[in-house]
Amino acid sequence: MKLKSLARLGAVAALVAAFAAPVTAADYPTRPITMIVGSGAGGINDLIARILGEHMSRTLGQPVVVENQPGGGSTIAISQVAKATPDGYTLLVNGSVHSVVGELYPKSGIDVQKDLESVSLLAGVPLILTVAKALPITDFASLVAYAKEHPNQLTFGSNGRGSGAHLAAELVKSMAGVQFKHIPYRTTPQALNDLLTGRISIMLGTVTMFSPHIDSGEVRPIAVSTGERSALVPNVPTFDELGLKGYEASSWTALYAPKGTPPEIIARINTGIAAALADEEVKKRFVQLGLIAPPELGPKYLTSYLDKDIARWSTVLRASQD
Amino acid sequence: MFDLLITNFSIGISAAFSPENLLLCFVGALLGTLIGVLPGIGSVATIAMLLPITFGLPPTSAMIMLAGIYYGAHYGGSTTAILVNLPGEASSVITCLDGYALARAGRAGEALALAAIGSFIAGCVTTFAIAFFGPALTVATQWLGAPDYFALMVLGLLAVIVLSRCSMLKALIMLMAGFLLSMVGTDLITAEPRMTFGLPELSDGISFVSMSMGLFGVSEIIANYAHGTEGRIITRKIERLLPSRKVMREALPSMLRGTGIGMFLGMLPGGGGVLSSFCSYAVEKKVSKHPEQFGRGAVAGVAGPEAANNAGAQASFIPLLSLGIPSNAVMALMGGALLIQGITPGPHVITSQPELFWGIVVSMWVGNVMLLIINLPLIGLWVKLLAVPYRVLAPMILVFCCIGAFSVHNSVFDVLLMMAFGVLGYLLIKLEYDPTPLLLAFILGPLIEENLRRALQLSDGSPAVFIESPISAVLLSLSVLLIVVALALDFRARRAAVAG
Numbered sequence: 099m100k101l102k103s104l105a106r107l108g109a110v111a112a113l114v115a116a117f118a119a120p121v122t123a124a125d126y127p128t129r130p131i132t133m134i135v136g137s138g139a140g141g142i143n144d145l146i147a148r149i150l151g152e153h154m155s156r157t158l159g160q161p162v163v164v165e166n167q168p169g170g171g172s173t174i175a176i177s178q179v180a181k182a183t184p185d186g187y188t189l190l191v192n193g194s195v196h197s198v199v200g201e202l203y204p205k206s207g208i209d210v211q212k213d214l215e216s217v218s219l220l221a222g223v224p225l226i227l228t229v230a231k232a233l234p235i236t237d238f239a240s241l242v243a244y245a246k247e248h249p250n251q252l253t254f255g256s257n258g259r260g261s262g263a264h265l266a267a268e269l270v271k272s273m274a275g276v277q278f279k280h281i282p283y284r285t286t287p288q289a290l291n292d293l294l295t296g297r298i299s300i301m302l303g304t305v306t307m308f309s310p311h312i313d314s315g316e317v318r319p320i321a322v323s324t325g326e327r328s329a330l331v332p333n334v335p336t337f338d339e340l341g342l343k344g345y346e347a348s349s350w351t352a353l354y355a356p357k358g359t360p361p362e363i364i365a366r367i368n369t370g371i372a373a374a375l376a377d378e379e380v381k382k383r384f385v386q387l388g389l390i391a392p393p394e395l396g397p398k399y400l401t402s403y404l405d406k407d408i409a410r411w412s413t414v415l416r417a418s419q420d
Numbered sequence: 421m422f423d424l425l426i427t428n429f430s431i432g433i434s435a436a437f438s439p440e441n442l443l444l445c446f447v448g449a450l451l452g453t454l455i456g457v458l459p460g461i462g463s464v465a466t467i468a469m470l471l472p473i474t475f476g477l478p479p480t481s482a483m484i485m486l487a488g489i490y491y492g493a494h495y496g497g498s499t500t501a502i503l504v505n506l507p508g509e510a511s512s513v514i515t516c517l518d519g520y521a522l523a524r525a526g527r528a529g530e531a532l533a534l535a536a537i538g539s540f541i542a543g544c545v546t547t548f549a550i551a552f553f554g555p556a557l558t559v560a561t562q563w564l565g566a567p568d569y570f571a572l573m574v575l576g577l578l579a580v581i582v583l584s585r586c587s588m589l590k591a592l593i594m595l596m597a598g599f600l601l602s603m604v605g606t607d608l609i610t611a612e613p614r615m616t617f618g619l620p621e622l623s624d625g626i627s628f629v630s631m632s633m634g635l636f637g638v639s640e641i642i643a644n645y646a647h648g649t650e651g652r653i654i655t656r657k658i659e660r661l662l663p664s665r666k667v668m669r670e671a672l673p674s675m676l677r678g679t680g681i682g683m684f685l686g687m688l689p690g691g692g693g694v695l696s697s698f699c700s701y702a703v704e705k706k707v708s709k710h711p712e713q714f715g716r717g718a719v720a721g722v723a724g725p726e727a728a729n730n731a732g733a734q735a736s737f738i739p740l741l742s743l744g745i746p747s748n749a750v751m752a753l754m755g756g757a758l759l760i761q762g763i764t765p766g767p768h769v770i771t772s773q774p775e776l777f778w779g780i781v782v783s784m785w786v787g788n789v790m791l792l793i794i795n796l797p798l799i800g801l802w803v804k805l806l807a808v809p810y811r812v813l814a815p816m817i818l819v820f821c822c823i824g825a826f827s828v829h830n831s832v833f834d835v836l837l838m839m840a841f842g843v844l845g846y847l848l849i850k851l852e853y854d855p856t857p858l859l860l861a862f863i864l865g866p867l868i869e870e871n872l873r874r875a876l877q878l879s880d881g882s883p884a885v886f887i888e889s890p891i892s893a894v895l896l897s898l899s900v901l902l903i904v905v906a907l908a909l910d911f912r913a914r915r916a917a918v919a920g
Contacts, residue, residue, distance in 0.1 A: 139468035140753030145760065152472040165830060166468070169624025170606060170613070177620060202611050206620065253878065259611035281877055282609050284870065287745045287752065288689050294743075297565055297878060306759060310744055310766025383475075386762045 126186055126363050127160040133353070134165050134179055136172030136192040142304070142387070146221050146351045147191040149383050153374035158366070164191075171195055171260055173206040180213035184356040186363035189217065194262045194349045197407040201415050202260045211408070214354040216400035217364050218371050219392035221384065223349040224324040225266050225302045226334060228317040232296040238320050238340040241300070245276035252299040254278045255289030262349030263289075263302045265411055266323050268418045270302075273342040280418075293317060304349075305330045306388035323347045330388060350392075352400050361397075368396055425551065432778030436786050441481050445783050448485040449790045452492015459500060459508050459637070460629050460824020463493045464749050471757055479761035480776045484783040486757060490750050491543065491733045491784065494693055495791045498535040498726055499802055502528060504817050506637035511693030511729035513632045513859060514701045518714060518721030520640075525717050529661035529803045534671055534719060535726040536795040537663075541672075542679040542727035543788030546734040549683055550781055554738045561687045562743065566875035567886045569688070571895035573868045578899050579702050581857060588910070591857045598861025601626055608870055609877075621833035630825045630834045631862065634841025635848070635855045637821050641814050642846040661799055663719075671723035674704050678724035682731025687738050689747045696732030697725035698860050715854070734784055740765055741777055 133151055135144050144166060151162035167175040172192050176199065182188035199208055229235045235244050245252050256263035259282055271278055281298055283289040290307065292298045294316050305328050311317045312331070319334045325346050327336055337345035353371070355364060374380050375391050384391060392399070435441065455461045467486050474482035497509030502519035515535065522531040549557075564572070581591045604615045605625030616622035663671065681703060682696035704724040705714045714721050736747045737754075744766035746752040755765045763773060770777045805813075825838040848855055879885035887893045 138749060139464050140749060140756045142756075144468065145471075145756050148468070148472055149475075149760070152475070164468075166465075167829065169829070170620055171611060174620050174623060203613075205613070205618070258608070279877070281874060283874075284608060284866075285746075285752065287747075287755075291562060291689065291743075291745050292565075294745075295562060295565070306764055307744075310764050310768055314767055379475075382762075383760050387756075387759050 124362070126366050127158055129187065130161040130163050131158070131187050131189065132163045132165055133189045133191050134167050134175050136167065136175035136190065136195070138168040139166045142223060142349070142389075143191055143193045143351050145387060146389065149380060150220060150371060150374045153377055153380055154367075154370035157373045158370045170206070171199055171202055171258075173199055173203050173208055176208050176210065176213065177206070179354065179356055180208070182356045184215075184358035184360075186355060186359055186367065188356065189367070190214065190354040191220070191351060192354065193351050194265065194407070195260050196352065196354075197404060198260045198265065198411050198415060200408065201412045210354075211405065213357055215357055215359050215364060216397040216404065217353040217355050218368055218395045218397065219350060219352045219400050219403060220371065221351050221389040222324075222392060223262070223304055223351070223389055224322055224328050225262065225348055226305050226308055226322050226328070226331065227267075227270065227300060227302050227320040227337075228293070228308050228312065229300045229320055230293055230296040230298070231316055231318060233299055235320075236318060238335075238337075241320055242274055242276055245274075245278065250277050250279055252276075252278045253281050255281050255283055255292060255298040255301045257286040257289060258282050258284070260415075262347075265414065266302045266347035266349075267300075268414045269345065269347050270337065270342070272414055272417055273337075273345060304388050306386075324390075348390075350403075352404070364397055371395060428774065428778045429551065429782065431774050432780075432782035435480050435775045435779030436484065436782040441484050441779070441783065442786065444477070444481050444485040445488050445787050446790050448488020449492040449495075449787045450794060452489040452494075453496040453791065453794055455489070456493035456496020456508050456512075457499050458824065459506050459633055459820055460827050462509060462629075462828070463490045464753060465827070466493075467750060467753050467757075471753070471760075474757060475760065479758065479763055479773070480779040482757060482761060483754065483776065483780050484787075486754060487737065487780055487784065488787045490754075491730060491787060492791055494730045494733045495536060495539050495795055497729075498539075498722075499532065499798075500820075501636075502531045502535065502722070503802060503805060504637065504813070505640040506817060506821065507632050509693070510628055510632065511697050511733070512726075513636065513694070514697045514725045514856070515722055516636045517701070517856065518716075518718045521715065521717035522719075522722065523806070527717065528806060529799050530663045530667065531722050532799045532802060533662045533796065534667075534723045536792055536799075537668075538671070538675045538678065538723045538727035539730040540788050540792045541675045542682060542731035543734060543791075544785060545676070545679045546683055546731045547781055547785040547788070550735070550738055550784075551778075554742060557683075558687055558738050558742045561684075561739070562745075564688070564891065565889060566871040566878065567889045567892040568895070570868060570871040570875055571886065571889075571892040571899070573864050573871070575895050575899045575902070576699060576702075577861065577864055577868070578902050579706070588906070590853050594853055594855065594858040595861045598858035599865045601631070601858070602862045602865025603869070608866075609873060619833070621829075621831055624829070625866075626862075627825070627828050627834045627837065628862065629828045630838040631841050632859060633821050633825060634838040635845035635859070637817060638838060638842025639845025639849060641817060642842060643849050644810065644814070646846070661803065662796075667719055671719050674700075674720035674724035675727040677703060677707070678727035679731040682728035682733075683735045685728075686732030686735030687747060689739075689745075693729035693732045694863055696728040698856075698863065700724040700728035701856075730788075737780065737784075741769055741780070743767055744769070 133147050135147050137143050147164045151164050155162045172195050179188055179190035196210055235241045254267045293301045312319050321337045321340055322328050322334050372395055455466050467489055493509050494511055497512035498515045500506040500508045501512040501515040502523050505516050505520040507513040507516055519531045604622055606623050607614050613623050678700040681700045685696045704720040705711050736751055740746045740751045740755055746755045758765050822835050825834045875885055
């Protein structure tokens with residue numbers, strides 16, 4: 099009897115010790131890591147999280163679980179991660195909307211620069227501007243000329259206010275000094291359908307999504323949004339080449355941690371990301387999805403990238419009014 | 421044409437009948453049935469979770485398995501709807517109405533069999549329809565613009581009010597309530613939160629899973645305890661497990677109509693199983709010789725919608741595979757799976773990857789046969805579940821409801837919301853309001869709003885756009901006609917009553 103209760107006590111003590119033992123950053127990770135994605139399952143951010151997460155599970159030695167927490171332009175996911183214990187077990191994967199949540203949702207009280215630690219950029223998604231085939235527009239010069247002759251007649255589709263496609267088009271508007279009307283859709287495919295049938299005039303989207311329709315002549319490519327031409331459509335010029343000096347507006351996806359996460363843990367996660375991005379299989383999937391690996395990994399680069407992005411888009415959004 | 425079809429089918433058969441693909445098809449169908457039975461756990465979450473597993477598979481095998489999960493879920497979703505008034509999937513909500521009524525009359529086995537057979541027939545017909553006309557039909561739906569969608573939805577809604585089983589005024593009240601509830605969330609155009617009362621949990625809108633499980637599953641438990649369990653619970657002896665030949669003869673036309681409706685609506689953006697099943701129910705009620713039976717255990721009220729939701733699920737593959745445009749969240753996920761496999765969904769897939777397109781088409785038929793084989797023997801087992809005493813069954817149902825509501829967004833708020841809808845649902849039972857118009861308005865509300873606003877945005881605010889499009893003009897005229905006829909009939913009935 100006594101022995102039994104002693105054994106029980108021992109078991110309880112062991113359990114308590116297991117939970118109470120200070121987990122040093124050197125041990126990280128000792129249990130599964132949860133990556134919360136700020137958008138729905140099957141979207142590009144989700145796919146990036148799952149592709150990298152699967153590889154990181156192997157190199158970090160613990161499962162990486164991907165959870166989707168869409169809604170409110172990712173503010174729900176941001177708040178959830180910001181409130182989580184900063185121990186490296188709850189991370190956030192978010193897209194380019196991250197730079198504009200402060201501007202778009204002032205009531206949410208979110209300040210992404212204060213609430214979260216940067217971990218690393220994960221991927222960039224080059225965009226391409228295309229125009230419906232029914233319009234007499236063949237290149238960037240004729241697009242600008244048409245827009246100036248027909249003020250407010252050209253419409254552009256996007257998957258919602260604050261999305262990468264919306265912001266990139268606003269930047270074209272402000273840099274080229276033209277007006278297009280924004281038509282937001284719930285999802286990108288709906289907007290694509292209306293572009294294919296000519297109900298909207300232009301749209302920015304991923305090269306992979308547009309390439310079959312460019313090949314079949316349903317839409318005409320005008321320019322790519324990156325600093326350099328895309329290997330998938332080498333004939334299409336960049337906006338920079340076309341006179342919008344310094345234009346660069348790809349969608350991008352990055353990883354964040356709650357404020358106060360130890361730098362050693364962030365460094366450990368970065369080794370997992372670096373290993374994943376160096377893997378041949380992952381590289382192949384990135385090419386197939388039209389993704390490009392970030393120019394530099396790590397928290398420092400992401401923080402400076404994010405700061406610049408936030409400053410730029412708040413100016414553009416305030417000027418656009420739509 | 422015919423030779424080509426035979427060649428295509430033989431490509432598909434050799435792809436779908438390889439031992440590996442047969443096994444994956446079975447795994448997909450079985451998994452789909454399971455998640456279909458579990459309320460709240462939907463195909464989007466399951467497919468997203470399994471996506472990394474498919475990385476190592478060839479594209480056709482990966483798609484065959486994932487597709488099996490999706491349409492398998494539509495088979496399984498009706499099980500709990502019929503047995504305990506708890507929709508396992510959003511597309512089975514409407515099956516609760518008559519499926520559960522049939523179960524209470526001791527005909528649970530028949531209702532389950534009708535659901536499985538209806539799904540099977542829809543699956544077979546849709547497979548062949550996709551093979552013959554799929555790509556052509558998609559091009560037709562592609563030409564529907566925002567004004568046309570708006571007009572189509574308005575007509576659908578009006579039809580539901582006119583056909584509702586309670587008074588027109590009550591139906592209208594429920595409809596407006598459904599609209600208002602659907603407007604909670606982030607405004608599509610301005611990205612401003614609407615009617616969220618500052619709750620971030622509401623910024624994505626009210627969860628349909630919480631709402632439908634509350635209005636049906638939870639309210640039923642409250643009602644059972646409030647009224648005393650006698651009479652409402654299935655006490656009658658279950659006579660047969662499979663429907664008689666007479667019942668099948670009655671159900672077959674409904675199944676075929678449901679299939680047609682599902683095939684068309686499944687291809688529309690935002691369409692798929694849910695909308696298809698609601699519309700099929702409305703149509704069945706309209707063409708029925710005994711509309712008063714609906715809601716009290718009409719065979720057509722189970723057979724039609726269950727066929728429609730499966731046809732809708734399968735038809736929603738057509739726009740993705742033939743145009744590269746996914747029509748709902750599951751299809752977007754499938755598109756992502758294809759991209760990872762190195763295949764860009766688009767108009768060229770049918771010609772450049774014939775074994776993929778035809779392999780999936782043939783595997784759908786194979787999958788449907790497997791689902792029938794999985795589901796029919798299970799009926800006996802499910803029906804035995806009803807022998808479990810209610811004091812044991814009710815807490816189990818509640819626990820599953822809570823898990824289901826929670827799992828959609830991992831949110832406790834959604835569980836509380838479901839409980840609140842449970843109380844509301846009980847009040848509706850007491851006051852004899854039919855929740856169907858509320859649910860339909862909730863589903864159609866965002867589509868109507870979105871298309872109305874987009875049509876006006878594109879036309880620079882001119883409402884003439886609704887008349888300029890011939891499709892929209894015809895549909896809106898039909899809507900007006902429907903109102904006039906309904907009012908005239910109502911007026912005549914009243915005058916007769918006064919005169920009498």
